[in-house]
Amino acid sequence: MVNTLFEINKMAKNCPEEFIKTCNDEYIKNITDIAVRIEKDDDIKIVAIAGPSGSGKTTTAHILQDKLEQLNEKVAVVSLDDFYLPDDRLPLLPDGSRDIESVNALDIALIKDCFTQIINEGKADLPIYDFKIKSRINSAKTLDIGNRGIVIVEGLHAMNPLIADLVPRKNILKIYISVNRSVDDENGVQMLSSRQIRLIRRALRDEQFRGASATETLHLWNNVIDGERKYLYCFKDTADIHLVTFHPYELGVYRERFCKMRNTVNKNAPCYEYFIDTANALERFEKINSEIVPQNSLIREFIGDLKL
Numbered sequence: 001m002v003n004t005l006f007e008i009n010k011m012a013k014n015c016p017e018e019f020i021k022t023c024n025d026e027y028i029k030n031i032t033d034i035a036v037r038i039e040k041d042d043d044i045k046i047v048a049i050a051g052p053s054g055s056g057k058t059t060t061a062h063i064l065q066d067k068l069e070q071l072n073e074k075v076a077v078v079s080l081d082d083f084y085l086p087d088d089r090l091p092l093l094p095d096g097s098r099d100i101e102s103v104n105a106l107d108i109a110l111i112k113d114c115f116t117q118i119i120n121e122g123k124a125d126l127p128i129y130d131f132k133i134k135s136r137i138n139s140a141k142t143l144d145i146g147n148r149g150i151v152i153v154e155g156l157h158a159m160n161p162l163i164a165d166l167v168p169r170k171n172i173l174k175i176y177i178s179v180n181r182s183v184d185d186e187n188g189v190q191m192l193s194s195r196q197i198r199l200i201r202r203a204l205r206d207e208q209f210r211g212a213s214a215t216e217t218l219h220l221w222n223n224v225i226d227g228e229r230k231y232l233y234c235f236k237d238t239a240d241i242h243l244v245t246f247h248p249y250e251l252g253v254y255r256e257r258f259c260k261m262r263n264t265v266n267k268n269a270p271c272y273e274y275f276i277d278t279a280n281a282l283e284r285f286e287k288i289n290s291e292i293v294p295q296n297s298l299i300r301e302f303i304g305d306l307k308l
Helices: 005-014 016-039 057-070 108-121 194-209 214-231 233-238 250-263 272-282
Strands: 046-050 075-079 123-130 135-144 150-154 172-178 190-192 241-244
Touching (some): 046 057, 057 150, 075 135, 108 123, 190 272
């Protein structure tokens, strides 16, 4: 996997289609291998996909669903984001703001009820959380996988014992995903950390799909990072599989959209200089037209038009 400015720009300039195809094919192969492993283990009923913000949990879950269905498995995807509590029931941070990163921001009792129904009956009524209006709609959809189906649960807290321990250990496969790559310049100096790449992904996704500006994303960013430290990384080593989601070509795809955000971000926003430094580094990458990114690519989670 290429991970230097020189290598990435060389591929992006000389053979962008091949570059994209190679990255996507490698990622799809990794997920296909996981699907085969699951299909061969009759004990696995729940697949928990956890990872930090911007790691690609949602799309990875749906790609895995697609690969399992190709192996004739009955599969459903459940997002833990749909189990957020109403705003007035969210835990509080020391400054009095709501802690949306805490595992206790989720309706654990409702998750337990749904999991129990799924395991015992193969079906359950699930909620949907609308981030644009910040409201949860209960019993908004019905999950029905029968007696031999598999449920993929994705979310920041999918490996947290409060959730994962609701299922016997032999019945759950834990997958930890993350960018887990940095990019260096021609002198071997780090240009972009994995955290900066996740910020780029998150800002683009929030603007397009959650109606949030880059300034709003930055206001949440420190809490996001703190939440990952408190509620995610401590369970990282319990994962059965670690999956890297970095696609080296993605930086050229994000370049134009993200760099334009520099003109819209409030200079008084938290992490403003961090955001600007990230944009300035991203600007050094060769631009890649997003139209040549396949519609089943993980990167579509952040730029739109995802189709599986």
